[in-house]
Amino acid sequence: MKPRVLVVEDERALVTMLRYNLEKAGFAVAEAFDGEEALLRVAEWKPDVVLLDWMLPLVSGLEICRRLRRSREARALPILFLTARSEEMDRVRGLDTGADDYVTKPFSPSELVARLKALIRRSQSGAGADRLLCADVAIDLAQHRVTRGHRRVHLGPTEFRLLSHLMRHKGRVFSREQLLDAVWGDDCEVEARTVDVHIRRLRKALNEGGASDIVRTVRSAGYAIDEPERAIPG
Amino acid sequence: MKPRVLVVEDERALVTMLRYNLEKAGFAVAEAFDGEEALLRVAEWKPDVVLLDWMLPLVSGLEICRRLRRSREARALPILFLTARSEEMDRVRGLDTGADDYVTKPFSPSELVARLKALIRRSQSGAGADRLLCADVAIDLAQHRVTRGHRRVHLGPTEFRLLSHLMRHKGRVFSREQLLDAVWGDDCEVEARTVDVHIRRLRKALNEGGASDIVRTVRSAGYAIDEPERAIPG
DNA sequence: GGCGCCTGTCACAGAACTGCAATAGAAGGC
DNA sequence: GCCTTCTATTGCAGTTCTGTGACAGGCGCC
Incomplete structure (x- = not known):
């Protein structure tokens, strides 16, 4: 079964590009354009990984991340952050947001795919040692x-x-x-x-x-x- | 790339069984039958994780573990101990061996695989670029x-x-x-x-x-x- | 209610850290 | 060599941070 990635990003052009690349790489893709929609999609579509823009309208990526981490089913869902530049990267890194990884724009599609796969692999390899x-x-x-x-x-x-x-x-x-x-x-x-x-x-x-x-x-x-x-x- | 596991175990039949199961689970497998060989293999093959029998001829598992911990490159290499029974498990746990986890014989192959994956995941996420x-x-x-x-x-x-x-x-x-x-x-x-x-x-x-x-x-x-x-x- | 267990807060003691100033020392210009 | 300028070193007192014991409230259980 194809791994399912939920892309949360408000810039339509970027979403189109991402969808193209991710589908080419064998992912099933769903989209959400703001935070509320993202939370809904996570609940109903059950993605294997979330690709989350740091800057979003209405609810910030950080907030989404927090809410996902708080919910019971999505706590272990891998989240990959998309951030605009190193200044924000520092914040992602510095704060303990609960993100699993991050990629800074601009990024290469192949790098993105590699990281997504790594995340999925990591999360599926057993829900952690007991x-x-x-x-x-x-x-x-x-x-x-x-x-x-x-x-x-x-x-x-x-x-x-x-x-x-x-x-x-x-x-x-x-x-x-x-x-x-x-x-x-x-x-x-x-x-x-x-x-x-x-x-x-x-x-x-x-x-x-x-x-x-x-x-x-x-x-x-x-x-x-x-x-x-x-x-x-x- | 497949995760690489080095199996250090002197009982040939067990090695065969392990190789079969591990390869089925997507690992690349290398073998070593005693301690000296193990150290060599670690140096040349650079495994991602070592599966180490507690009882080995010539050099004990504990000693191998110590030596690995002392070496510069292998210091952070995850090590999973295979021990015969709970009495030895206590020693693995009790002594400051530097082991990352242990499994007691007899074990289920799927449990072993799960633990190996968990170890690899942990070590990869931990090795921060920070x-x-x-x-x-x-x-x-x-x-x-x-x-x-x-x-x-x-x-x-x-x-x-x-x-x-x-x-x-x-x-x-x-x-x-x-x-x-x-x-x-x-x-x-x-x-x-x-x-x-x-x-x-x-x-x-x-x-x-x-x-x-x-x-x-x-x-x-x-x-x-x-x-x-x-x-x-x- | 009475009891035991767990939890969050507070106040105080003690430890660790910080910034300053005073003195000693080194480097460079002439 | 001598003077000037800049840096190294040291001791100290004030401040900040952590360790610790005590205590009251909450909760479940009998």
């Missing part, structure tokens, strides 16, 4: 279990999600705001400092029994979970 | 981490931003005022001389342990970071 490892800490997502070495670790729901998120992106530093978005949900209204408290509870639970701390604090930046003492992987 | 290199100094922006050679370097937030900025524009000289604008922010009200102090702190942190200085002072102009010892020809 197990995460880091040093001697293991999470079994299916069983909702955490162990440190041989010891069972008991975590509250929030600490569990926090740990999962940090371990899913091992090494990466998340700001308190990013963590609130990812772990508490995009629209929660919670003090940023509350993250500290949960980090503390997480540390306390993990380090009980004198184990070393795998949670790294990065001053004025946030928190990360590290594989201990491996230099930057390259 | 790195800056200069000589033996590396910055990983996502991880907020700096290394010099194999040593981790701790920097305060300001020094981190300063180094990032200088390395993003390798070789270029910035005046104190330019650095204040770029690193401290457009409208900050800080003495220009303060830049000196942070440059000092940066140098001190980077050169700890007697490394050569990569920060260049340009009298009456400012500072720059250079790729070392490439003399201007002519």
